[in-house]
Amino acid sequence: MTKADPEYYQSLRRELTIQGRWFTVAVVGLIVCITLAYEAGPNAGWPWLLGSLVALMFALWARIDQQHTRVLIQIYLASAT
Numbered sequence: 001m002t003k004a005d006p007e008y009y010q011s012l013r014r015e016l017t018i019q020g021r022w023f024t025v026a027v028v029g030l031i032v033c034i035t036l037a038y039e040a041g042p043n044a045g046w047p048w049l050l051g052s053l054v055a056l057m058f059a060l061w062a063r064i065d066q067q068h069t070r071v072l073i074q075i076y077l078a079s080a081t
Contacts, residue, residue, distance in 0.1 A: 005080065012073050019066040026059035 030052055037048035 005076075009073070009076055012069055012076065016066060016069045016073065019062055019069060023059060023062040023066060026055055026062055030055035030059055 033048050033052035033055055037045035037052060039045075040048055
């Protein structure tokens, strides 16, 4: 292993932590938007419903990025042994 390998692993772990936080924020935003859309009713709830769709797309993006980073960590750990 070279000297840069542990630094790369630490940067992947930090990135995984940040992506996990973004995913959590997006899911909370999704739940808030859906709740507000439900409370506003069918006529006034459309902006909140659209906001919930944006939050859903952001949550999916964060989750996919998180899984990609986990795969990179697994590849790194497999090659390190």
